[in-house]
Amino acid sequence: MTDTSETPANETSTTSGSRMRTVLFQSFGDPSVLAVAEVAVPAPQPGQITIDVEYAGVNFAEVMFRRGQFPVDLPHFPGLEAVGTVRAVGDGVAGFETGDRVAALTLGGGGNAEVVAAGAEHAVRLDGELAGLDGTLAAGALCNVTTALGVLTSAGHLAPGETVVVLAAAGGVGTAAAQLARSLGAARVIGVTSSPAKAEYARGYGYDSVVSYEEIEHEVAERTGGAGADLVLDSVGGAFRSSVTGLLAAFGRHVVFGNAAAEDVTFEGNHPWYTNSSLAGYNLGGVAGRAPALLRAHLERALSEVAKGHVRVDVRVLPLKDVAHAHELLETRASTGKYVLDVRS
Numbered sequence: 001m002t003d004t005s006e007t008p009a010n011e012t013s014t015t016s017g018s019r020m021r022t023v024l025f026q027s028f029g030d031p032s033v034l035a036v037a038e039v040a041v042p043a044p045q046p047g048q049i050t051i052d053v054e055y056a057g058v059n060f061a062e063v064m065f066r067r068g069q070f071p072v073d074l075p076h077f078p079g080l081e082a083v084g085t086v087r088a089v090g091d092g093v094a095g096f097e098t099g100d101r102v103a104a105l106t107l108g109g110g111g112n113a114e115v116v117a118a119g120a121e122h123a124v125r126l127d128g129e130l131a132g133l134d135g136t137l138a139a140g141a142l143c144n145v146t147t148a149l150g151v152l153t154s155a156g157h158l159a160p161g162e163t164v165v166v167l168a169a170a171g172g173v174g175t176a177a178a179q180l181a182r183s184l185g186a187a188r189v190i191g192v193t194s195s196p197a198k199a200e201y202a203r204g205y206g207y208d209s210v211v212s213y214e215e216i217e218h219e220v221a222e223r224t225g226g227a228g229a230d231l232v233l234d235s236v237g238g239a240f241r242s243s244v245t246g247l248l249a250a251f252g253r254h255v256v257f258g259n260a261a262a263e264d265v266t267f268e269g270n271h272p273w274y275t276n277s278s279l280a281g282y283n284l285g286g287v288a289g290r291a292p293a294l295l296r297a298h299l300e301r302a303l304s305e306v307a308k309g310h311v312r313v314d315v316r317v318l319p320l321k322d323v324a325h326a327h328e329l330l331e332t333r334a335s336t337g338k339y340v341l342d343v344r345s
C-alpha cells in the first residue's frame with residue numbers, strides 16, 4: 001500500500017493524528033493508476049459533515065476523470081457518493097448528529113474512502129421511510145437514480161404516453177431510467193445496448209424491447225409507426241450521437257448527459273430549426289450549483305423510490321482494493337448494473 005501524507009482534494013484541514021484508507025490516482029491513465037493509500041482523515045469544513053463510509057459507488061464519471069477526459073487536480077480522490085454514519089458535524093450545519101446513518105453525494109470527490117467530507121445540503125438521513133434502505137442500494141442509487149430522474153424530467157420533460165429511447169440500457173443510469181420512465185407514464189421504453197447478453201439483462205428492467213445500436217432506427221420506426229421517439233437519453237456520444245436526430249419524432253428531445261465514447265460531434269446552431277428537435281443537457285454538478293433545491297428533491301425522491309421498491313438497483317459489491325476492477329469493467333463495456341465498494345473490507 002502506498003503511504004502518502006496527501007489530503008483529499010475537497011479538504012483543507014484534517015483531524016490530527018487519524019489516518020484512513022482512500023482510493024487516489026497521481027497521474028492520468030488506465031485503471032492501474034488507481035491506488036489505495038493512507039492519508040489523513042478530513043475534518044468537516046463549515047457547512048459540511050464527515051461520514052464514516054460503509055459503501056461507496058463507482059461511476060462512469062470517475063473513469064473519465066481517471067483517464068484525463070476532464071480536468072481534475074492531481075492527486076485526485078475519486079468517489080461521488082457514499083453511505084455510512086456521520087462522524088463529525090461542521091459549523092453551521094443543522095439536522096445532522098454524530099452517528100446518524102446517511103447517504104450523500106460527494107460531488108467534490110473523495111467518496112471511495114473510509115471517511116469523506118460532504119456538503120450537508122447533499123446528505124440525506126436514512127431514517128423514517130428510508131430507515132430500512134439497504135446501504136449498498138442507497139450507494140447504488142445516489143448518482144444514478146438521481147441522474148435518471150433529472151434527465152427524464154427536468155431535461156427531457158417526459159410526458160405520459162411518450163416513447164423514450166435509452167442508450168447504454170443495461171448500465172447503472174440506464175436500468176434506473178427505464179423503470180422511472182415507465183412509472184412517469186411513458187407508453188414505450190426502448191433500450192439500446194452493445195451485446196445480446198446485455199440486452200437480455202436489460203430486459204428485466206422495464207423496457208418494451210432492447211436492441212443493438214445498429215437495430216435501433218428500425219426498432220423505433222416499427223414501434224412508433226414511423227413517428228419516431230419523443231425522448232432519447234444519450235450518455236454515449238461518439239459517432240452515434242449524430243444519428244440520434246434521425247430517431248426523433250417532430251419536436252422530440254435529445255438529452256445529452258455523458259460521453260462514454262470519449263469522442264464528440266458538432267451540431268450547427270440551425271440544427272434544432274432544420275430538424276424540429278431540441279438538444280438538451282443534464283449535469284449533476286451543474287444542477288448542484290445552480291438548482292440545489294431541485295437536486296435535493298430529486299435525491300430524496302430517488303432514495304425513496306428505491307426504498308419503496310419502485311426502482312430496482314442491481315448492485316455488485318466489491319472490496320475497496322478492487323476499485324480498479326470496477327473501472328475496468330465499466331470502461332470495457334463489460335459491466336451491467338452498478339458497482340459499489342465495501343469500504344470496510
Ligand SMILES: NC(=O)c1ccc[n+]([C@@H]2O[C@H](COP(=O)([O-])OP(=O)(O)OC[C@H]3O[C@@H](n4cnc5c(N)ncnc54)[C@H](OP(=O)(O)O)[C@@H]3O)[C@@H](O)[C@H]2O)c1
Nearest residue numbers: 060168171172173193194235257258260261282283284333
Ligand atoms: N451528466 C451527469 O450528471 C451524469 C451523471 C451520472 C452519469 N452520467 C453518465 O451516464 C452514463 C452512465 O453512467 P453509469 O455510471 O451508469 O455507467 P454505465 O452506463 O453503467 O456504463 C457506461 C456504459 O456506456 C456505454 N458505452 C458506449 N460507448 C462506450 C465506450 N466507447 N466505452 C465504454 N462504454 C461505452 C456502455 O454500454 P453499452 O455497451 O450498452 O453501449 C457502458 O456500459 C455515463 O456516460 C456517465 O458519464 C452523467
